[in-house]
Amino acid sequence: SAFGFIWAVVEKSEAELMKLAKDLHDTLEDKIFINRELEKNNRFLDTLLDTIPIPVYHKDYKGVYLGLNEAFCKAVGRERETIKGRTVADIWHDSTVSWSEKTDQLVYETGRLQKHEGSVLYCDGLHHEVLESKNPLIDAEGRIIGIVGSITDITERKIHESKIRYLAHHDNLTGLHNRHYFYDQLSKAISKGKRSGSKVVLMFIDLDGFKEINDTYGHIAGDATLKSIGSRLQAITRDYDTVCRVGGDEFAFLLEEFVDREAAVSIAGKILKELSKPIPFKDYECSVSGSIGIAIFPQNTVSAEQLVTLADQAMYKAKSLGKDQFYFSEASPVEMSDGNKR
Structure with a gap:
């Protein structure tokens, strides 16, 4: 009968709705699980980076800091959250900005690791001789979307080299x-x-x-x-x-x-x-x-x-x-x- 047909359609729709609801619930559960895993992985990466004794950072194509470790914070004398979202010009002394931006440009132009030695004013008020290494961060499509870098303090090495040069003459x-x-x-x-x-x-x-x-x-x-x-x-x-x-x-x-x-x-x-x-x-x-x-x-x-x-x-x-x-x-x-x- 017509009623039986209509009821069958309603039952089928109800079953589909139940299935859809279950699928949405599973998707939401999966999303929540994925987010929790991502959050856990991010905490792991942050903890791992903080164990590295030299400043390490990640910035986007515009030069904005997106991630950094505790050693970086200590070098500039700032809290992590006051550095994220800012650029080199906001954080470092003017003398550092020029050569840092030049090496950034070389990374984007060549797509290869770039190294530079220079003098950087740390938060302790002293100029430190450093070796900065920068690598391009590349996405799945092969585009350079940022830079991952590290800063090694080579002040003691420079002092030692200077002493050697002095003693040589x-x-x-x-x-x-x-x-x-x-x-x-x-x-x-x-x-x-x-x-x-x-x-x-x-x-x-x-x-x-x-x-x-x-x-x-x-x-x-x-x-x-x-x-x-x-x-x-x-x-x-x-x-x-x-x-x-x-x-x-x-x-x-x-x-x-x-x-x-x-x-x-x-x-x-x-x-x-x-x-x-x-x-x-x-x-x-x-x-x-x-x-x-x-x-x-x-x-x-x-x-x-x-x-x-x-x-x-x-x-x-x-x-x-x-x-x-x-x-x-x-x-x-x-x-x-x-x-x-x-």
């Missing part, structure tokens, strides 16, 4: 430039002199009486003497001159802005005066003098190697004449050239 005891640096500068000075026609004066200084100090008071007194001499020589060195410790008690002066012989005489006189001053050590006074040999480019020779030889010979000549004095090399470029030929 400086004498550890006196703080003066060392033998390696001396020969490097001498070579450059001679090359410059050949190009410009300028003169270069080399003075070799050997301390008289230094062995007696070591023998009488010991090596500690000897070291104290060398330190004092180094400070005195450095104090009378012009900005464009170089003073080095080239051996045990031997020093070298390299004068690149030499005007005339009288200027060399004046400087040598100052050196002898400083060397003759007593050096206090505990309850004693240590005394030394100096013998100085002087050779001039190009007056004596045009060779850096020969200039060293002539200054050394002149220094021993000063010693033989009674010490505590200076002596100019009397060689000429012609004589040195003839000597090489022989």
Whole structure:
């Protein structure tokens, strides 16, 4: 009958509605489960990131911070929620913003890892040397949608490297430039002199009486003497001159802005005066003098190697004449050239 037909349709619709309701309920349950799992995974990732001791962050294509770890918060001195939603310009000092934005652009242009070393002002008020690494964050369709980065503090490494560079060119005891640096500068000075026609004066200084100090008071007194001499020589060195410790008690002066012989005489006189001053050590006074040999480019020779030889010979000549004095090399470029030929 018509009623039976209608009732059958109603029963069928009711069953479909019940099934739809059940499906909606299952979908809602699934959604709730998925959301809970996502929330759990996010908490896990946040906890995992917070165990990483260096600052780590994630920002979108516009440079807005979306995620970061506790180390990042400590570096900038802010709470996590005050950083999220902000950009580099909002968080870091102006000097950091420029190179950070440049490396961001390189990531987007190349789609590859980018690294940059720079100086960053941390919340402790100090500039830290850092290495920042940035990787592109790519979605399922291959589009770059942001950047994941990390910041490694390399301040200690930089300090160590700086110390190594310093020790490579400086004498550890006196703080003066060392033998390696001396020969490097001498070579450059001679090359410059050949190009410009300028003169270069080399003075070799050997301390008289230094062995007696070591023998009488010991090596500690000897070291104290060398330190004092180094400070005195450095104090009378012009900005464009170089003073080095080239051996045990031997020093070298390299004068690149030499005007005339009288200027060399004046400087040598100052050196002898400083060397003759007593050096206090505990309850004693240590005394030394100096013998100085002087050779001039190009007056004596045009060779850096020969200039060293002539200054050394002149220094021993000063010693033989009674010490505590200076002596100019009397060689000429012609004589040195003839000597090489022989």
